Amino acid sequence: xxxxxxxxxxxxxxxxxxxxxxxxxxxxxxxxxxxxxxxxxxxxxxxxxxxxxxxxxxxxxxxxxxxxxxxxxxxxxxxxxxxxxxxxxxxxxxxxxxxxxxxxxxxxxxxxxxxxxxxxxxxxxxxxxxxxxxxxxxxxxxxxxxxxxxxxxxxxxxxxxxxxxxxxxxxxxxxxxxxxxxxxxxxxxxxxxxxxxxxxxxxxxxxxxxxxxxxxxxxxxxxxxxxxxxxxxxxxxxxxxxxxxxxxxxxxxxxxxxxxxxxxxxxxxxxxxxxxxxxxxxxxxxxxxxxxxxxxxxxxxxxxxxxxxxxxxxxxxxxxxxxxxxxxxxxxxxxxxxxxxxxxxxxxxxxxxxxxxxxxxxxxxxxxxxxxxxxxxxxxxxxxxxxxx
Amino acid sequence: xxxxxxxxxxxxxxxxxxxxxxxxxxxxxxxxxxxxxxxxxxxxxxxxxxxxxxxxxxxxxxxxxxxxxxxxxxxxxxxxxxxxxxxxxxxxxxxxxxxxxxxxxxxxxxxxxxxxxxxxxxxxxxxxxxxxxxxxxxxxxxxxxxxxxxxxxxxxxxxxxxxxxxxxxxxxxxxxxxxxxxxxxxxxxxxxxxxxxxxxxxxxxxxxxxxxxxxxxxxxxxxxxxxxxxxxxxxxxxxxxxxxxxxxxxxxxxxxxxxxxxxxxx
Numbered sequence: 001x002x003x004x005x006x007x008x009x010x011x012x013x014x015x016x017x018x019x020x021x022x023x024x025x026x027x028x029x030x031x032x033x034x035x036x037x038x039x040x041x042x043x044x045x046x047x048x049x050x051x052x053x054x055x056x057x058x059x060x061x062x063x064x065x066x067x068x069x070x071x072x073x074x075x076x077x078x079x080x081x082x083x084x085x086x087x088x089x090x091x092x093x094x095x096x097x098x099x100x101x102x103x104x105x106x107x108x109x110x111x112x113x114x115x116x117x118x119x120x121x122x123x124x125x126x127x128x129x130x131x132x133x134x135x136x137x138x139x140x141x142x143x144x145x146x147x148x149x150x151x152x153x154x155x156x157x158x159x160x161x162x163x164x165x166x167x168x169x170x171x172x173x174x175x176x177x178x179x180x181x182x183x184x185x186x187x188x189x190x191x192x193x194x195x196x197x198x199x200x201x202x203x204x205x206x207x208x209x210x211x212x213x214x215x216x217x218x219x220x221x222x223x224x225x226x227x228x229x230x231x232x233x234x235x236x237x238x239x240x241x242x243x244x245x246x247x248x249x250x251x252x253x254x255x256x257x258x259x260x261x262x263x264x265x266x267x268x269x270x271x272x273x274x275x276x277x278x279x280x281x282x283x284x285x286x287x288x289x290x291x292x293x294x295x296x297x298x299x300x301x302x303x304x305x306x307x308x309x310x311x312x313x314x315x316x317x318x319x320x321x322x323x324x325x326x327x328x329x330x331x332x333x334x335x336x337x338x339x340x341x342x343x344x345x346x347x348x349x350x351x352x353x354x355x356x357x358x359x360x361x362x363x364x365x366x367x368x369x370x371x372x373x374x375x376x377x378x379x380x381x382x383x384x385x386x387x388x389x
Numbered sequence: 390x391x392x393x394x395x396x397x398x399x400x401x402x403x404x405x406x407x408x409x410x411x412x413x414x415x416x417x418x419x420x421x422x423x424x425x426x427x428x429x430x431x432x433x434x435x436x437x438x439x440x441x442x443x444x445x446x447x448x449x450x451x452x453x454x455x456x457x458x459x460x461x462x463x464x465x466x467x468x469x470x471x472x473x474x475x476x477x478x479x480x481x482x483x484x485x486x487x488x489x490x491x492x493x494x495x496x497x498x499x500x501x502x503x504x505x506x507x508x509x510x511x512x513x514x515x516x517x518x519x520x521x522x523x524x525x526x527x528x529x530x531x532x533x534x535x536x537x538x539x540x541x542x543x544x545x546x547x548x549x550x551x552x553x554x555x556x557x558x559x560x561x562x563x564x565x566x567x568x569x570x571x572x573x574x575x576x577x578x579x580x581x582x583x584x585x586x587x588x589x590x591x592x593x594x595x596x597x598x599x600x601x602x603x604x605x606x607x608x609x610x611x612x613x614x615x616x617x618x619x620x621x622x623x624x625x626x627x628x629x630x631x632x633x634x635x636x637x638x639x640x641x642x643x644x645x646x647x648x649x650x651x652x653x654x655x
Contacts, residue, residue: 089554109557116558122551126573135569139560183559 038223115184318368472537520602537582544578
């Protein structure tokens with residue numbers, strides 16, 4: 001781990017020529033000279049309709065300069081279409097896109113000056129590594145010597161300068177990913193758009209690249225809009241996460257915020273694991289309504305995360321509690337996973353190994369949790385934060 | 390298992406049969422072209438290259454060969470440019486509209502050539518363009534266009550559109566994205582279409598019979614009249630040259646494709 005971090009430090013040193021150049025204001029012709037840091041992006045009422053299907057439906061959000069925003073959603077949620085509209089590669093049916101306050105909705109993609117990393121990388125197979133990375137600079141009419149210098153600096157940043165003469169097909173998936181990143185960064189765009197860039201990589205490589213992308217983003221200070229269906233990736237990398245479903249933005253916020261305070265049952269169920277119960281406030285506190293009696297007056301829908309549940313030993317109390325019978329115990333590594341059958345329906349529990357002890361299926365248990373760890377939803381499915389203390 | 394083996398055997402047999410049927414005429418014609426006699430015989434009774442000499446020196450045969458080459462090269466060029474443009478346009482349509490229009494582009498391969506030939510003959514006669522090479526080139530372009538369209542559409546369908554998108558996002562105008570990215574990637578498809586167009590035009594006879602005049606005889610038309618009016622072994626020599634040339638072009642194409650494929654992979 002520390003070796004890896006050290007390697008990354010070196011990568012950051014490699015990035016420094018770009019910085020010096022920026023500070024010296026030596027940007028070549030055709031390259032946007034204005035932004036030293038990332039640019040802010042505002043998306044207003046953006047829609048994309050295909051016939052009667054609404055791929056993206058009235059989406060609005062804004063990203064601050066230098067921020068890392070992830071659009072998270074399952075396939076068909078409209079996240080990629082949103083990203084491609086920002087890139088200018090899909091025409092919006094309605095709405096506006098502003099970069100640093102300027103409306104770019106009508107601008108062709110080549111004039112938007114955004115770096116884009118595509119799913120499957122979209123490297124040019126008929127060019128070698130150097131020519132791939134040099135491509136955006138050539139399109140901007142930059143001198144040969146300057147191209148050589150910048151491509152070298154960028155390839156050093158992704159630690160692949162030694163592969164400059166290789167054909168794209170000779171590189172591994174991770175290396176191709178880095179080249180795609182280098183190609184999207186070499187012209188120093190203020191914003192980097194990434195469309196499921198890690199989709200084709202194995203887990204270990206993905207974790208390493210996630211860290212590298214994050215470090216590069218922070219060292220360059222650029223704005224990143226990242227699209228993924230991988231929750232963990234989204235939570236790990238982002239300053240804020242926007243959850244999309246059915247073409248709409250469901251909720252946008254910092255990773256902990258959307259995890260701990262989901263605004264709708266959909267977001268609560270989508271992110272991580274969750275148990276949905278109905279609860280009712282009583283004179284002394286809370287009680288859990290049994291399954292079936294759900295519509296009894298004054299009950300609310302509540303969500304509690306499996307890891308926020310605890311086993312209560314006899315005599316112990318909690319703000320809320322529920323008795324159940326263990327249906328099964330699983331150990332996938334890390335925490336123990338339990339499913340218990342309770343009067344309120346099946347409830348999932350995550351316990352530390354020591355807390356779970358020698359618990360077996362068929363045993364009776366009492367589950368307890370704090371009302372702090374519970375999210376309440378009103379009748380219209382909106383979170384009722386005001387009722388939670 | 391036993392049934393599968395029987396099926397395999399039947400397939401192998403029919404492939405061999407088909408191959409033999411295709412190769413057999415050449416196995417007769419090529420030896421016959423080296424015959425020293427004044428008429429076509431098989432097996433040849435004496436060996437000679439005199440008919441090749443006639444083929445290469447006789448102004449009529451030379452003229453026809455030259456005409457065929459000019460027509461085939463120009464046809465291939467025109468059909469390749471038109472067909473590639475058409476394919477690029479087709480890719481911008483919805484899948485449904487595209488498949489509909491592709492079948493429209495395939496019509497010349499379905500409509501009997503003689504019908505297109507008669508139609509074009511009438512048109513050119515009215516416009517006074519009959520009997521020249523230009524008319525033949527127009528006719529051949531009509532017939533060969535589908536080969537180019539189909540090959541280029543296939544190449545474009547295989548290409549990841551994101552490559553073009555990447556080029557645009559990196560600062561390339563649509564024209565430069567096409568020139569620097571799309572064209573090099575789909576090049577094998579275009580080349581295959583061009584070679585098909587060339588070969589098809591080079592061996593085409595129905596259109597040429599209708600549209601050629603005294604000064605614009607193509608090689609197949611000359612061979613046709615050679616068979617009809619004088620059974621002269623020069624026809625055999627011409628056919629052999631024809632076959633060898635065609636094989637060489639197809640082989641070259643295969644070689645280039647393999648080279649390209651290797652370069653793409655490694």
